[in-house]
Amino acid sequence: MPKLRMNAVVGLRTVWSMKNEATWKKSQRFGGISFIAGGAIIITVCFLTKGFTCFWWTMGVITILLVVDTYYTFRLSKKY
Incomplete structure (x- = not known):
């Protein structure tokens, strides 16, 4: 995303990330890093749990992210 x-x-x-180029770039960088970390957490949790859990x-x-x-x-x- 960066x-x-x-x-x-x-x-x-x-609305806020599209305010100007600086906020867009910083938002995309933060969002990319946070979603990679969130994906790693999801993968780990899903290996340890099953079904609806x-x-x-x-x-x-995803909601927290x-x-x-x-x-x-x-x-x-x-x-x-």
Whole structure:
């Protein structure tokens, strides 16, 4: 995600991340790193659990990632 140009189709697109080029680049970098870490957590948890437990862990991690990444873009937009 860090190498994406600002667009309306792909990436961590919020009103705040699309404010300017600086917030876009920093948001994409943070989002890429956080989703890689979240994916590693999901893979690990799903190896250790089965069925709906794995599903609920996955949904929880994705929800946390979305909230954290959205908040980060909001904070960046206030900074720049």
